[in-house]
Amino acid sequence: MRIVFICGSLAPGRDGVGDYTRNLARQLSITGHKVSLIAIADRFTEDIAEEKLFEDSSEANIIRIPHNWKNSRKREYTSSKIKDFKPDWISIQFVIYNYHPKGLPFGLHRLLGGLSKNIRVHIMFHELWIGISEYSPLKHKIYGYFQMRIIASVIEAVKPKVISTSNILYRYILERIHTSSVLLPLFSNIPVAPKDEAYTISILNQLGIKNERELSRWNIVGAFGKLHPDTKIEPILIQELSASQKLDLDVAFIAFGKIGDEGQQEFNRLEKSLAPAIRFLNLGELSEAEISNTMQLLNKGISSTPLHYIGKSGVFAAMKLHNVDVFIPEEAMFPQFDAKVKTYVNGFVKQDASQWDVTNVAKKFLGLLQ
Numbered sequence: 425m426r427i428v429f430i431c432g433s434l435a436p437g438r439d440g441v442g443d444y445t446r447n448l449a450r451q452l453s454i455t456g457h458k459v460s461l462i463a464i465a466d467r468f469t470e471d472i473a474e475e476k477l478f479e480d481s482s483e484a485n486i487i488r489i490p491h492n493w494k495n496s497r498k499r500e501y502t503s504s505k506i507k508d509f510k511p512d513w514i515s516i517q518f519v520i521y522n523y524h525p526k527g528l529p530f531g532l533h534r535l536l537g538g539l540s541k542n543i544r545v546h547i548m549f550h551e552l553w554i555g556i557s558e559y560s561p562l563k564h565k566i567y568g569y570f571q572m573r574i575i576a577s578v579i580e581a582v583k584p585k586v587i588s589t590s591n592i593l594y595r596y597i598l599e600r601i602h603t604s605s606v607l608l609p610l611f612s613n614i615p616v617a618p619k620d621e622a623y624t625i626s627i628l629n630q631l632g633i634k635n636e637r638e639l640s641r642w643n644i645v646g647a648f649g650k651l652h653p654d655t656k657i658e659p660i661l662i663q664e665l666s667a668s669q670k671l672d673l674d675v676a677f678i679a680f681g682k683i684g685d686e687g688q689q690e691f692n693r694l695e696k697s698l699a700p701a702i703r704f705l706n707l708g709e710l711s712e713a714e715i716s717n718t719m720q721l722l723n724k725g726i727s728s729t730p731l732h733y734i735g736k737s738g739v740f741a742a743m744k745l746h747n748v749d750v751f752i753p754e755e756a757m758f759p760q761f762d763a764k765v766k767t768y769v770n771g772f773v774k775q776d777a778s779q780w781d782v783t784n785v786a787k788k789f790l791g792l793l794q
Contacts (some may be wrong), residue, residue, distance in 0.1 A: 425793065426458040428511040430539065432500070432522020434461055434488050435468035438678050440738060441550050443518050443613055446486075450477055450785040453484050460484065460509045464498050464535070465523050466492040472501075480638055489607050491523075495535040502539055513793050514539065515546045516582070520553070527554070535768050537581025546793060548608065549575075550736060551588040552597055557758050576601050586792050591735030592768040596761050606792060609735040609772070611785040612745035617716035624717060629677050639721075643668040646678040646722040646748075648715065648739045653688030655728045660751050661698055664724065680718050681709040719746040726751045732758060732765050735772065744773070745780040 429449055433439035436446070442463065461477065466488040477484030485506060497630040506514065516536060523529035553575060554560070555568025579587070579601075588608040589595055598605050624636065633642060645664055647657065661677060668675045677698075679691050683706065695704040707718065719725070725748040729737035733772055734752055743750050750773070756763070778784055 425452075425453065425513055426509065426511045427460075427513045428506055428509055429459065429461045429515050429517060430536070431461070431463055431517040432469060432491075433466045434463035434486055437468060438468050439522075440613075441517050441522075444550075444610065444738070446477065447611070447613055447782055448786060448789065449484065451782045452790070453477060455786070457790075458484075458509075460505070460511070462502055462505060463487045463488040464502055465489070465732070467491045488493055491687050495531055499535050499538045504574040506539060506543070506693075507687065511543060513544050513546055516584075517548050517550060518575075518578075518635040519551045520574065521551065527567065529574060532574060532699065533577040533581035536578055536661075544793075545584040546586040546588065547579070547584045547604070547785065548581065549587065549594060549598070552589075552594050556597055572601065576603075579603060588792060591733055592765055592772075593732040593758065593761060594736075596764065607735065608785065608788055608792065609780075610738050610741045611782040612742040612780045613738050614712055614715050614719070614742040614745070615782075616720075616746060617713040619720065620713065620717050623714060624721065627678075627705070627707070627718065627721060631703050633676075641673055642676060643673045643723050644676045644678060644721055645724045645726065646680065647683075647726040647728070648719070648742065649683070650728060651679060651683045651690045652728045653686070653690050655726065655753055656691040657690070657726055658694055658697060660726055661694065661702055665698070665702055674703070675701070676705065678705045678707060678718065678722070680710055680715065682709055715742070716746065719743060719748055722748045722787055723744075724749050724751065727753065729765050730754070731769055733760070734769060744775075745777050 429445050431441055431445050434442040434446065445461060449461055453459050469488045471490060473488040475486045477486055489501065496734035520527045520529065523532050553568040553571035587603060587605040589598065589605050590608060590610050592607065595605050595607060643664060645661065665675050680728055681692060691706055710718065719742065725743040727737060727740050727750050729740060730753045733738050740750055
Protein backbone atom coordinates (compact mmCIF):
# COMPACT_ATOMS: atom_id res chain seq x y z
CA MET A 425 0.00 0.00 0.00
CA ARG A 426 1.14 3.55 -0.75
CA ILE A 427 0.27 6.15 1.90
CA VAL A 428 0.91 9.88 2.13
CA PHE A 429 0.77 11.31 5.65
CA ILE A 430 -0.24 14.95 6.04
CA CYS A 431 0.33 16.78 9.32
CA GLY A 432 1.24 20.19 10.65
CA SER A 433 4.85 19.77 11.73
CA LEU A 434 7.45 17.05 11.33
CA ALA A 435 10.30 18.71 13.21
CA PRO A 436 11.90 15.84 15.19
CA GLY A 437 11.28 16.10 18.91
CA ARG A 438 9.33 19.35 18.56
CA ASP A 439 5.84 18.08 17.83
CA GLY A 440 4.23 15.05 19.48
CA VAL A 441 1.95 14.23 16.55
CA GLY A 442 4.84 14.72 14.14
CA ASP A 443 6.92 12.20 16.10
CA TYR A 444 3.92 9.84 16.23
CA THR A 445 3.56 10.10 12.44
CA ARG A 446 7.25 9.46 11.83
CA ASN A 447 7.20 6.35 14.03
CA LEU A 448 4.01 4.98 12.49
CA ALA A 449 5.33 5.59 8.97
CA ARG A 450 8.65 3.99 9.87
CA GLN A 451 6.91 0.83 11.07
CA LEU A 452 4.75 0.68 7.92
CA SER A 453 7.83 1.09 5.77
CA ILE A 454 9.62 -1.72 7.61
CA THR A 455 6.71 -4.04 6.82
CA GLY A 456 6.84 -3.29 3.09
CA HIS A 457 4.49 -0.35 2.57
CA LYS A 458 5.49 2.81 0.71
CA VAL A 459 5.11 6.03 2.68
CA SER A 460 5.64 9.73 2.18
CA LEU A 461 5.28 12.41 4.87
CA ILE A 462 4.39 16.05 4.27
CA ALA A 463 4.16 18.76 6.94
CA ILE A 464 2.10 21.62 5.51
CA ALA A 465 2.46 24.17 8.33
CA ASP A 466 5.85 23.57 9.92
CA ARG A 467 6.85 26.36 12.29
CA PHE A 468 10.38 25.02 12.67
CA THR A 469 11.61 25.71 9.16
CA GLU A 470 11.72 28.88 7.06
CA ASP A 471 12.12 27.12 3.73
CA ILE A 472 11.31 23.75 2.19
CA ALA A 473 13.15 21.06 4.12
CA GLU A 474 13.50 17.53 2.76
CA GLU A 475 14.97 14.40 4.31
CA LYS A 476 14.59 10.63 4.35
CA LEU A 477 12.75 8.66 6.99
CA PHE A 478 15.68 6.23 6.88
CA GLU A 479 19.17 7.63 6.35
CA ASP A 480 20.35 4.68 4.28
CA SER A 481 17.33 4.45 1.97
CA SER A 482 15.99 6.30 -1.03
CA GLU A 483 12.46 5.51 0.12
CA ALA A 484 10.15 7.42 2.44
CA ASN A 485 10.56 11.11 1.78
CA ILE A 486 9.81 13.71 4.45
CA ILE A 487 8.88 17.18 3.19
CA ARG A 488 8.41 20.13 5.55
CA ILE A 489 6.64 23.22 4.20
CA PRO A 490 6.95 26.50 6.14
CA HIS A 491 3.81 27.58 7.99
CA ASN A 492 3.93 31.13 6.55
CA TRP A 493 3.39 30.08 2.94
CA LYS A 494 0.02 31.09 1.55
CA ASN A 495 -2.52 28.27 1.38
CA SER A 496 -2.67 28.47 -2.40
CA ARG A 497 1.09 27.91 -2.64
CA LYS A 498 0.93 25.07 -0.08
CA ARG A 499 -1.90 23.40 -1.97
CA GLU A 500 -0.15 23.63 -5.34
CA TYR A 501 3.18 22.32 -4.03
CA THR A 502 1.68 19.54 -1.90
CA SER A 503 -0.68 18.43 -4.67
CA SER A 504 2.25 18.03 -7.06
CA LYS A 505 4.13 15.87 -4.53
CA ILE A 506 1.06 13.73 -3.93
CA LYS A 507 0.50 13.32 -7.66
CA ASP A 508 4.13 12.21 -8.13
CA PHE A 509 3.85 9.66 -5.32
CA LYS A 510 0.54 8.17 -6.55
CA PRO A 511 -0.77 7.08 -3.14
CA ASP A 512 -3.62 4.68 -2.44
CA TRP A 513 -4.48 6.69 0.67
CA ILE A 514 -3.89 10.10 2.21
CA SER A 515 -3.81 10.03 6.02
CA ILE A 516 -4.38 13.44 7.62
CA GLN A 517 -3.04 13.55 11.19
CA PHE A 518 -5.14 16.44 12.44
CA VAL A 519 -4.36 19.02 15.14
CA ILE A 520 -6.16 22.32 14.59
CA TYR A 521 -3.55 24.39 16.46
CA ASN A 522 -0.90 23.35 13.95
CA TYR A 523 -2.53 25.70 11.46
CA HIS A 524 -3.24 28.79 13.57
CA PRO A 525 -1.90 29.86 17.00
CA LYS A 526 -5.45 30.30 18.34
CA GLY A 527 -6.82 27.25 16.57
CA LEU A 528 -8.85 29.28 14.08
CA PRO A 529 -7.50 28.36 10.61
CA PHE A 530 -10.38 29.66 8.51
CA GLY A 531 -9.89 28.40 4.96
CA LEU A 532 -8.24 25.14 6.04
CA HIS A 533 -11.02 23.19 4.32
CA ARG A 534 -9.96 24.67 0.98
CA LEU A 535 -6.33 23.67 1.55
CA LEU A 536 -7.01 20.10 2.66
CA GLY A 537 -9.94 19.55 0.33
CA GLY A 538 -7.81 20.48 -2.65
CA LEU A 539 -5.26 17.73 -1.96
CA SER A 540 -7.38 14.63 -2.20
CA LYS A 541 -9.04 14.49 -5.60
CA ASN A 542 -9.75 10.86 -6.55
CA ILE A 543 -7.70 9.56 -3.58
CA ARG A 544 -9.15 7.86 -0.51
CA VAL A 545 -8.65 9.87 2.68
CA HIS A 546 -8.31 8.92 6.32
CA ILE A 547 -8.40 11.55 9.09
CA MET A 548 -7.00 10.89 12.54
CA PHE A 549 -8.29 13.51 14.98
CA HIS A 550 -5.63 13.93 17.65
CA GLU A 551 -7.42 17.07 18.88
CA LEU A 552 -10.94 18.45 18.52
CA TRP A 553 -12.40 21.79 19.56
CA ILE A 554 -12.19 23.32 23.02
CA GLY A 555 -15.06 24.39 25.27
CA ILE A 556 -16.90 21.07 25.06
CA SER A 557 -17.66 20.81 28.78
CA GLU A 558 -20.52 22.63 30.48
CA TYR A 559 -17.86 23.79 32.95
CA SER A 560 -15.74 25.41 30.20
CA PRO A 561 -15.18 29.19 30.34
CA LEU A 562 -17.35 31.24 27.98
CA LYS A 563 -14.27 32.27 25.97
CA HIS A 564 -13.42 28.61 25.33
CA LYS A 565 -17.00 27.90 24.27
CA ILE A 566 -16.90 30.76 21.75
CA TYR A 567 -13.55 29.67 20.32
CA GLY A 568 -14.75 26.07 20.38
CA TYR A 569 -17.86 26.90 18.37
CA PHE A 570 -15.76 28.31 15.52
CA GLN A 571 -13.28 25.42 15.76
CA MET A 572 -16.17 22.97 15.50
CA ARG A 573 -17.39 24.74 12.35
CA ILE A 574 -13.88 24.62 10.87
CA ILE A 575 -13.56 20.89 11.59
CA ALA A 576 -17.00 20.20 10.15
CA SER A 577 -16.05 22.12 7.00
CA VAL A 578 -12.81 20.11 6.68
CA ILE A 579 -14.75 16.85 6.92
CA GLU A 580 -17.24 18.08 4.30
CA ALA A 581 -14.46 19.21 1.94
CA VAL A 582 -12.24 16.14 2.31
CA LYS A 583 -15.03 13.53 2.44
CA PRO A 584 -12.88 10.96 4.27
CA LYS A 585 -13.56 7.27 3.81
CA VAL A 586 -12.36 6.59 7.38
CA ILE A 587 -12.22 8.79 10.47
CA SER A 588 -10.42 7.72 13.63
CA THR A 589 -9.61 9.32 16.95
CA SER A 590 -7.53 8.37 19.94
CA ASN A 591 -10.05 8.37 22.79
CA ILE A 592 -13.62 7.48 23.59
CA LEU A 593 -14.66 11.03 24.54
CA TYR A 594 -13.74 12.37 21.11
CA ARG A 595 -15.82 9.68 19.46
CA TYR A 596 -18.86 10.85 21.41
CA ILE A 597 -18.08 14.50 20.66
CA LEU A 598 -17.77 13.83 16.91
CA GLU A 599 -21.23 12.31 17.00
CA ARG A 600 -22.50 15.81 17.86
CA ILE A 601 -21.67 16.85 14.31
CA HIS A 602 -23.11 13.61 12.92
CA THR A 603 -19.68 12.09 12.32
CA SER A 604 -18.86 8.45 13.01
CA SER A 605 -15.34 7.44 14.00
CA VAL A 606 -13.35 4.42 15.13
CA LEU A 607 -10.89 4.29 18.01
CA LEU A 608 -7.16 4.08 17.36
CA PRO A 609 -5.37 4.77 20.68
CA LEU A 610 -1.79 5.99 20.58
CA PHE A 611 1.24 3.76 20.81
CA SER A 612 4.29 4.48 22.92
CA ASN A 613 6.88 6.74 21.31
CA ILE A 614 9.38 5.30 23.82
CA PRO A 615 10.40 1.73 22.93
CA VAL A 616 11.54 -0.64 25.66
CA ALA A 617 15.34 -0.34 25.80
CA PRO A 618 17.84 -2.93 27.03
CA LYS A 619 18.65 -2.47 30.69
CA ASP A 620 21.57 -0.12 31.30
CA GLU A 621 23.20 -1.24 34.57
CA ALA A 622 25.39 1.85 34.90
CA TYR A 623 22.45 4.20 34.42
CA THR A 624 20.28 2.24 36.83
CA ILE A 625 22.97 2.33 39.53
CA SER A 626 23.38 6.09 39.06
CA ILE A 627 19.64 6.61 39.69
CA LEU A 628 19.70 4.38 42.76
CA ASN A 629 22.71 6.26 44.11
CA GLN A 630 20.91 9.59 43.69
CA LEU A 631 18.00 8.17 45.68
CA GLY A 632 20.31 6.84 48.37
CA ILE A 633 19.56 3.21 47.50
CA LYS A 634 22.70 1.10 47.86
CA ASN A 635 22.06 -1.53 45.19
CA GLU A 636 19.37 -3.25 43.13
CA ARG A 637 18.79 -5.87 45.81
CA GLU A 638 17.32 -3.12 47.99
CA LEU A 639 14.69 -2.26 45.37
CA SER A 640 12.37 -4.92 46.81
CA ARG A 641 11.82 -2.70 49.84
CA TRP A 642 11.02 0.41 47.82
CA ASN A 643 7.89 1.75 46.14
CA ILE A 644 9.07 4.07 43.37
CA VAL A 645 6.45 6.38 41.86
CA GLY A 646 7.19 8.45 38.77
CA ALA A 647 5.77 11.18 36.52
CA PHE A 648 7.04 11.73 32.98
CA GLY A 649 6.72 15.11 31.31
CA LYS A 650 4.97 18.21 32.55
CA LEU A 651 3.82 18.30 36.15
CA HIS A 652 0.42 19.97 36.46
CA PRO A 653 -0.82 21.16 39.87
CA ASP A 654 -4.34 20.17 38.74
CA THR A 655 -3.22 16.53 38.65
CA LYS A 656 -3.33 16.51 42.47
CA ILE A 657 -0.15 14.49 42.86
CA GLU A 658 0.13 15.14 46.60
CA PRO A 659 -2.92 13.05 47.62
CA ILE A 660 -1.63 10.19 45.43
CA LEU A 661 1.80 10.28 47.10
CA ILE A 662 0.25 10.46 50.57
CA GLN A 663 -1.91 7.45 49.70
CA GLU A 664 1.13 5.53 48.45
CA LEU A 665 3.12 6.48 51.54
CA SER A 666 0.39 5.23 53.86
CA ALA A 667 0.00 1.93 51.96
CA SER A 668 3.77 1.43 51.75
CA GLN A 669 4.35 2.02 55.45
CA LYS A 670 1.97 -0.84 56.24
CA LEU A 671 4.19 -3.08 54.10
CA ASP A 672 7.42 -1.66 55.58
CA LEU A 673 8.36 -0.09 52.22
CA ASP A 674 10.10 3.22 51.59
CA VAL A 675 8.73 5.58 48.94
CA ALA A 676 10.48 7.65 46.29
CA PHE A 677 9.10 10.03 43.69
CA ILE A 678 10.93 10.58 40.39
CA ALA A 679 10.08 13.34 37.91
CA PHE A 680 11.67 13.05 34.48
CA GLY A 681 11.36 14.77 31.13
CA LYS A 682 10.42 18.39 30.46
CA ILE A 683 8.42 19.25 33.56
CA GLY A 684 8.24 22.98 32.72
CA ASP A 685 8.59 26.04 34.97
CA GLU A 686 5.19 25.47 36.57
CA GLY A 687 6.11 21.82 37.01
CA GLN A 688 9.36 22.74 38.75
CA GLN A 689 7.43 24.89 41.19
CA GLU A 690 5.04 22.02 41.85
CA PHE A 691 7.95 19.59 42.32
CA ASN A 692 9.57 21.95 44.83
CA ARG A 693 6.28 22.35 46.69
CA LEU A 694 5.75 18.58 46.88
CA GLU A 695 9.29 18.00 48.12
CA LYS A 696 8.92 20.68 50.79
CA SER A 697 5.61 19.18 51.90
CA LEU A 698 6.46 15.46 51.85
CA ALA A 699 10.23 15.05 52.30
CA PRO A 700 11.95 13.33 54.04
CA ALA A 701 9.12 10.81 54.39
CA ILE A 702 9.31 10.50 50.60
CA ARG A 703 12.57 10.88 48.69
CA PHE A 704 12.43 13.17 45.67
CA LEU A 705 14.49 13.19 42.46
CA ASN A 706 14.09 15.34 39.34
CA LEU A 707 16.08 13.88 36.43
CA GLY A 708 15.16 16.48 33.80
CA GLU A 709 15.38 15.73 30.08
CA LEU A 710 16.64 12.26 29.14
CA SER A 711 17.39 10.23 26.05
CA GLU A 712 14.85 7.64 24.88
CA ALA A 713 16.94 4.83 26.35
CA GLU A 714 17.25 6.65 29.69
CA ILE A 715 13.49 7.30 29.77
CA SER A 716 12.85 3.61 29.15
CA ASN A 717 15.32 2.56 31.86
CA THR A 718 13.73 5.00 34.30
CA MET A 719 10.28 3.57 33.57
CA GLN A 720 11.64 0.09 34.20
CA LEU A 721 12.42 1.20 37.76
CA LEU A 722 8.89 2.41 38.53
CA ASN A 723 6.30 0.58 40.57
CA LYS A 724 3.62 3.18 39.81
CA GLY A 725 3.22 6.04 37.36
CA ILE A 726 1.14 9.20 37.49
CA SER A 727 -0.63 10.56 34.41
CA SER A 728 -1.33 14.28 33.99
CA THR A 729 -3.95 13.42 31.36
CA PRO A 730 -7.47 13.07 32.80
CA LEU A 731 -9.40 9.83 32.40
CA HIS A 732 -11.65 11.20 29.62
CA TYR A 733 -8.64 11.89 27.36
CA ILE A 734 -6.37 9.01 28.38
CA GLY A 735 -6.33 7.34 24.95
CA LYS A 736 -4.51 10.37 23.52
CA SER A 737 -1.72 10.33 26.10
CA GLY A 738 1.65 9.23 24.79
CA VAL A 739 2.97 9.25 28.38
CA PHE A 740 0.26 6.80 29.45
CA ALA A 741 1.00 4.60 26.41
CA ALA A 742 4.72 4.59 27.22
CA MET A 743 4.16 3.61 30.84
CA LYS A 744 1.73 0.85 29.88
CA LEU A 745 4.20 -0.54 27.35
CA HIS A 746 6.69 -0.68 30.22
CA ASN A 747 4.19 -2.59 32.42
CA VAL A 748 3.76 0.30 34.86
CA ASP A 749 0.44 0.72 36.69
CA VAL A 750 -0.77 4.29 36.19
CA PHE A 751 -2.81 6.63 38.39
CA ILE A 752 -5.26 8.56 36.19
CA PRO A 753 -6.99 11.76 37.38
CA GLU A 754 -10.77 11.33 37.49
CA GLU A 755 -12.23 14.80 37.12
CA ALA A 756 -15.99 15.37 36.75
CA MET A 757 -15.66 17.18 33.44
CA PHE A 758 -18.41 15.81 31.22
CA PRO A 759 -21.36 14.57 33.30
CA GLN A 760 -23.28 13.38 30.24
CA PHE A 761 -20.41 11.08 29.25
CA ASP A 762 -18.82 10.15 32.60
CA ALA A 763 -20.44 6.72 33.01
CA LYS A 764 -19.78 5.64 29.40
CA VAL A 765 -16.19 6.86 29.49
CA LYS A 766 -15.39 5.12 32.78
CA THR A 767 -16.87 1.84 31.55
CA TYR A 768 -14.69 1.95 28.44
CA VAL A 769 -11.52 3.09 30.22
CA ASN A 770 -11.82 0.42 32.93
CA GLY A 771 -11.31 -2.18 30.21
CA PHE A 772 -8.90 -0.10 28.15
CA VAL A 773 -6.31 0.28 30.91
CA LYS A 774 -6.24 -3.46 31.58
CA GLN A 775 -5.02 -4.37 28.12
CA ASP A 776 -1.77 -6.26 27.73
CA ALA A 777 1.39 -4.16 27.38
CA SER A 778 1.78 -5.27 23.76
CA GLN A 779 -1.32 -3.24 22.83
CA TRP A 780 0.76 -0.07 23.20
CA ASP A 781 3.53 -1.20 20.85
CA VAL A 782 3.85 0.52 17.47
CA THR A 783 3.72 -2.82 15.64
CA ASN A 784 0.28 -3.56 17.07
CA VAL A 785 -1.12 -0.10 16.36
CA ALA A 786 0.31 -0.14 12.82
CA LYS A 787 -1.65 -3.35 12.15
CA LYS A 788 -4.82 -1.71 13.44
CA PHE A 789 -4.13 1.35 11.29
CA LEU A 790 -3.78 -0.79 8.17
CA GLY A 791 -6.97 -2.63 9.12
CA LEU A 792 -8.85 0.68 8.91
CA LEU A 793 -7.69 1.19 5.34
CA GLN A 794 -8.69 -2.23 4.01
